[in-house]
Amino acid sequence: MYSFITLCCLFGAVIPPAVLNIIAYPISRRWSCAISQYIVKVLAPRVFAILNCYRHFSFFGYSDSKKMLPEQFMIISNHQSLFDIPAFMNFFREKELRFVAKDNLSRHIPLVSEMLRAHRHCMIPRKGSPMVAMKIMESFGKQVLENNQIPVLFPEGTRSRDGNVGKFYSAGFRKLNEAAGLPVVACAVDGGSKIRDLDHIMRSLKNGCYRVKVLKVFDAPKTKEDESFVLEESRRLIQNQLDDWRKLGSSCR
Template sequence: MKRIIGHIFSPLHHLGFFLVLIIFQPIQWLCYKLGGYKAHKSSVDIMNFFLLIPYYFVFDFISFKNEQNLPIDRPIIFVANHQSMYDIPPLIYFLRKYHAKFISKIELTKNIPSISFNLKYGGGANIDRSDKKQSLGEIMKLGQRMRDNNWSTVIFPEGTRSKTGKMKEFQIGGIATILKKAPNALIVPIAIENSWKMVRYGLFWLNAFIPLKFTVLTPIEPAGKDIVELVKELEIAVKNVVEKDLD
C-alpha cells in the first residue's frame, strides 16, 4: 500500500520540488548580487524550508532531533551516514545557524536550477573525484573558510550512499584534511534513518509514509585523539542508532 500511494503522489512531489528550485534560481542570484553572502545564505535557508514541503506530498515525515548544546563560535564538522539525496535539504535547513557547508561533486555545479548556483557561491567545496590534488586543495580551502568564519561542514564519510540502510565503513580522508586547517573544530555525529526507504523503488517512484529521522548525537572533542580511532568512534556512534532495528 505504501508503494502504491507513493507512486500515485510522486509526480506531485516532483512538481513541487522542481518548482521551488526554479523559483529560487533568480532569487538566489538577486540576493547574492545585491547582498553578498549573508543575503544569499538567507535565500538558501528559505529555499530549503520550502523543499521540505514536497516530502509531505508523498506522506513522508521529517523528525530532526537536536538536544545538544552546540556552539556557534567555533567550527563544527558534522559527520553523518548518507542514504539518499533527501538527506540534504533537512540538514541544510535544520543546521542553518551553523552555516553548514557540503563537499560536492564538481559535476553538480552545472545545469541544476538553484542547486548549482548554491554550490558555486555558497562556500562549500566542489571536488573533481578524478583529480586528487584538486579535491584535496578544495577541501583544505573549505577548512580554512571554516576556521576564518566559524562555519561548519557536513561530511558523509561512507563515500557513497547506502541503498539498504546498512552503513559502509567511514573513511578518514575528509575529516583529517579539514582538521588540519580547522584544528579547533568540534566533531558532531548525526544519525540519519529511513531516507533510503523513501527511494527504495527509485528516485521517480517514491515510497510513502516513511518517517525520516535525523538525530544529532553527543559531540566529540578531537584534540589528542588518533584520527583512525576518532573516525571509528564516530562510525560506531552513528551505527548504534541507524542499525539498531534495521529491517
C-alpha cells in the same frame, strides 16, 4: 493522484529559484548568494512541509540532541542521498553549513549546483590528484574558521545504496581536522536511501520518514590515533542508531 499533486507542488516551489539562480550566478555572486540563502533558510523547510502535507512524509530532527553542541564544530555523518543536504540545512537552520562534496554536484543539478558554488562549499575534483584535493580541503578548513561556518563531511565518500553505513575514509577528515581543529559532532541521518531518485520517490515516499540526530560530540582530535578513534566510534554509533530506528518501522520518532 497525490503523487502527481506532490510533484507539481515541488516543481512549483523549486523551479523558480532554481532558474533564477542559474541566471543570477554568472551575473552577480551577491545576487546568487541571496537566492541561495532563500533556498537554504526558506525552501528546504518548505520542501519537507509539502512532502508531509501530500504524502505524509515526515522530517524528524531530534532537537534535544543539539543542546550539547559547542559554538563551532565539524559534522561527520553517513550519507544516503542528495536529500541529506536539505535535511541537514533544515535541522541546523540556525547555523551556516558548508558541505564537502564532489565537484560534479557543482554543475547541471538544478537548485543545488549554483547554491554550492555561490556559498563556497568545498568542491573536490573527482579525477584530480590527491594532493590537489588535500590543498582544497586545507583552504576550506581555513575558510570555515574565518567565517564561523560549520563544515559537513561524509566520510563514506559516496551515497549508500542500502542505507547501511559504509567504510569511513580518513584522508579528507584528517586534512580538514588539521586545518580547522574543531570539535567533531557525529550525526546520523536516515530515510534518503528510499528516495534517492525520481523512481524511488514515486514508489517509496508515502508515509516515509527522514531523521537527523546528533549522537556525540568529540573534542578536536590531536593525534592520528585520536582521529582514528573518532571515525571508528562515529561509524559504530551511527550504525547502531540506524538499527534502532529501523526497529520502529515507519513510525517517525
